[in-house]
Amino acid sequence: MTFPVVGMIGGGQLARMTHEAGIPLGIRFRILSDTPQDSAAQVVGDVTVGDYRDLDTLRAFARGCDVITFDHEHVPAAHLRALEADGVVVRPGPDALRHAQDKGVMRTRLAELGVPCPVNRIVADPADVTRFAGEAGGYPVVLKTVRGGYDGKGVWIARSEADAAEPFKAGVPVLAEEKVDFVRELAANVVRSPHGQAVAYPVVESVQVDGVCDTVIAPAPGLPEELSAKAQQLALTVARELGVVGHLAVELFEVRAADGTPGILVNELAMRPHNSGHWTMDGAATSQFANHLRAVLDLPLGDPRPRARWTVMANVLGGDFPDMYAAYLHCMARDPGLKIHMYGKDVKPGRKVGHVTTYGDDLADVRERARHAADYLRGTIDE
Amino acid sequence: MTFPVVGMIGGGQLARMTHEAGIPLGIRFRILSDTPQDSAAQVVGDVTVGDYRDLDTLRAFARGCDVITFDHEHVPAAHLRALEADGVVVRPGPDALRHAQDKGVMRTRLAELGVPCPVNRIVADPADVTRFAGEAGGYPVVLKTVRGGYDGKGVWIARSEADAAEPFKAGVPVLAEEKVDFVRELAANVVRSPHGQAVAYPVVESVQVDGVCDTVIAPAPGLPEELSAKAQQLALTVARELGVVGHLAVELFEVRAADGTPGILVNELAMRPHNSGHWTMDGAATSQFANHLRAVLDLPLGDPRPRARWTVMANVLGGDFPDMYAAYLHCMARDPGLKIHMYGKDVKPGRKVGHVTTYGDDLADVRERARHAADYLRGTIDE
Incomplete structure (x- = not known):
């Protein structure tokens, strides 16, 4: 057996979906989870329960892992440097990750690179x-x-x-x-390998409600090709210049200059699989999770192209209606093409507990199907 | 938490891939595995190691499961009847399963139904x-x-x-x-729910080498629409009449009568996810594994339609070359659209240790890509 061991720090839904993507690769996947009940801990075979803020816990977890990667960006940089000093392979590494951990560091670096920001x-x-x-x-x-x-x-x-x-x-x-007067929010997602290979997913529109991602439309409707290429190029440049390994989400504002010229500004960076990339599980030839694993293992990356003309992802938020499983009957019967992804999390109002995906040729129809399912699962509609 | 618990008996690759399909459903999935090293036991969170031939072991495993289903057909029928007498929900049930457990019983019943057989x-x-x-x-x-x-x-x-x-x-x-003088082998795969809903996947061609499935082409090239519909109808009839719940694979011979009239004869039945349906993981809107789970949970079934014009699955057999992971580099770099599924099994000559899938519009190209990857992983070619 020469298949590598990937250790992911964190037990949330990103780790859960990364495990799902790792099963076909035949790799060994283990997680460091805060509790045995965390989203990923319910479905992963090899779970260590422990505190990622404790260096000894991290060291014990890293032992026997060929590479360490992340479900979140909260591991202290000093601990990651200590792991690297021990010889542990950490991807993305602390030099890249600090740009996602500290918004001040991120803004300074993006300004140096000439990347447009607010x-x-x-x-x-x-x-x-x-x-x-x-x-x-x-x-x-x-x-x-x-x-x-x-x-x-x-x-x-x-x-x-x-x-x-x-x-x-x-x-x-x-x-x-x-406070940017933006037209809408976009995300440019790319994946980069240690040896420098990179792939860019189509730029998506991210519809936010109350500061939380609600719906993602892939590709962003009506986005001029020039602006799309500019956003992808920007994300690839950021990934390269910051030394990112794995998935990088660049959240963007689409803006119009006073003369009407369209442009983009960088809002946030995330160096891990990201909500704006969940559509790729059902909508792209290779999902963000599969490509994140391929990148941290320094394997050649998979085709990022879409499989359908339109793919829409809608987050399922917790509502007053705790029994989401009961809602499956109606949702699945209404729409046999609906893809449901639940995270095994207890329902709390406003909490992301899952997402749904739909795809097809007619954007209005695809959006309506995703919206209906997300609202029905949440309990805000009952037919 | 009202999400159900599905218990699958067996720890092989079918259980492994069923787990993968179950993660997005948010259900609890547990397996009864012969050893802790079995294919599924490596990746499933909730594993019981035990002997499926022992009724006490089965009873202990079934406790707390909302439904029991199978990775193989070897559980003694008497044990399944005892579980049912205990109130355990077993899907497919022993009355259906005996047709897949005993070829004599199967042939007698198919003759009664007027289903053409050798x-x-x-x-x-x-x-x-x-x-x-x-x-x-x-x-x-x-x-x-x-x-x-x-x-x-x-x-x-x-x-x-x-x-x-x-x-x-x-x-x-x-x-x-x-010994049937057949034109080729086909498979008609259907999934049926307890309440009687059923879906039929496109009829596929199954290319056998030395009695082992080598390649599956979906849909079967050049199959007359009439014969395809007949095969699907036959499989739906068998599923209904035998009371199958879950996935049913009907392996078929395509034959020509003396006057050239095309026909089909039933070769074998399998009442579980099946090798001839692996292509659905990458090639259909809903995989056989997801639909098997939906069926045993009596949820509405998912869309079985293909997502690409052609999908080809090639089994990866063990060869003399034990390090399949090393082969990823070449296979993934050559074909970014290639889908690899490895089962975590030790390589032994002739043993099925994984499969690869390709899809696209040009059948010759799609076949060549799958064939190349399977041969390269096995080690029978080195470029």
Whole structure:
């Protein structure tokens, strides 16, 4: 047996879906999970329960792994450097990962690379936020703690200096950004190998509701080919220049200049499989999870092209209706082509507990099918 | 949490691939595996190691399962009846399963249903085989033990009475069948639910080498639509009349009557996911494994339609070359659209250790790509 062992730190749905993608590869897959009940821990054969913030736990987990990768970006960089010093292969490595762990570091580096971003700088206190607002076109401005935020957490919209106190309470540096007047949100997802091979998925539209990804449409409807190519090229450049290994999601704002010229600005980076890439499981020749594994194993990457004209992914959020399995009957009978992906997580209001995917030639129909299933599973509609 | 628990008896590659299909459904999946090293036991989270021939082991395993299903057909019928008497839901049930467990029972029942089969009867001894040969057009004839055979095991071609002694040594009843002069082998795969819903996959061509499935082409090239519909209808009838729940593979011979009229004869039945349906993982809207699970859970079935014009599956057999992972580099680099499925089994000559799938519009190209990858992984070619 010469098949490698991949260790993934984290037991969430990304680890769960990476396991699913790893089974056909014949590799050994193990996870470091916070609890035995975590999403991935329910379905993975080789589970270590432990705290990723503890270096001894990480060292014990890494023993016997050919490569370590991640379901989240929260492992302290110092621990990853210690693992590398032990000879552990960590992909993406800490030098790349710090750009996804610290939004200040990310903004500085992207500026050096000439990558278009919203106007931004680190701010010291509420009075400094007001000075920043003066530089960036006025209030409202967006405030983000540089570490620890996701899905709208760690992000505030300040409409005045009185609004700007909250973010400073966490004791983490605060980044201020202009509130971009965007047309819509896009994501450019790429996967890169250690030897430098890279693939780019079609650029998708990501529809956000209350700061949480709601629907992803692949490819982004009506996106000019030139802008699509520019977004893919930008993501490939970021992956190369930051030394990313594995999946990189570049969340983008599509904007229009005063003269109507379309453009893009980078919103966020994620160095792991990403919600904006879940459509690839059913909609692309090779899923983001399979390509992430191929990349961290330094195997040749798989075809990223779409298999259908349109693929739509809708997140299933927890609602007041806890029994999602009972909803399968109606959803599956209504739409035999529906693809359901549940994560084994307890239903809590607003929590992402699964997603659904649909594909076909008629975008309106494909969107309606995904929307219906997500709403029915959540319990917001009952027919 | 109201998601059901599915228990599968057996830890082979079919259980492994069923687990893969079950992860997105959010169900709980557990297996009863012969050893902790079995193909599925390597990747499933909830594994019981034990002997499926032992009723107490089966009873303990079934406790807490909402439904029991199978990776193989070898569980003694009496044990399944005992489980049913305990109130365990067994799908397919023993009344259906005995037709896949005993070729004599199967032939008798298919004759009652008017399903076309090769001329056949149970034979008592070599002299009786010669009498059968006289009734069925002469030697050679095919001899099969009624139980325990698969992949060419338990099957003999007798060219004379002197050849006919071997099958009787097992002490199991022997079925004699005419040696059909077939055009090619086909398979009609269907899935049926307890409430009677059924779906039919496209009829495929199954290319056998030395009695083992080598390549499956979906759909069967050049199959007249009338014959395809007849084969699907036949499989649906068999599933309904035998009370099958789950996946049913009907292996068929395509024949030509003396006047050139095309026809089909039933060769074998399998009541579980089947090698002739592996192409559905990459080539159909819903895989045989996902639909098997949906059927045993009595959920509405998924769309069985193909996603590509042609899909070809080639089995990867063990060869002299033990390190199949090393071959990934060449295979993946040569063909980014190649889908590899390895089973985590030790390489032994002739053993099925994985399969590869390709799809596209040009059948010759799709076949060549699958053939190349399977041969390269096996080590019979090196470029």
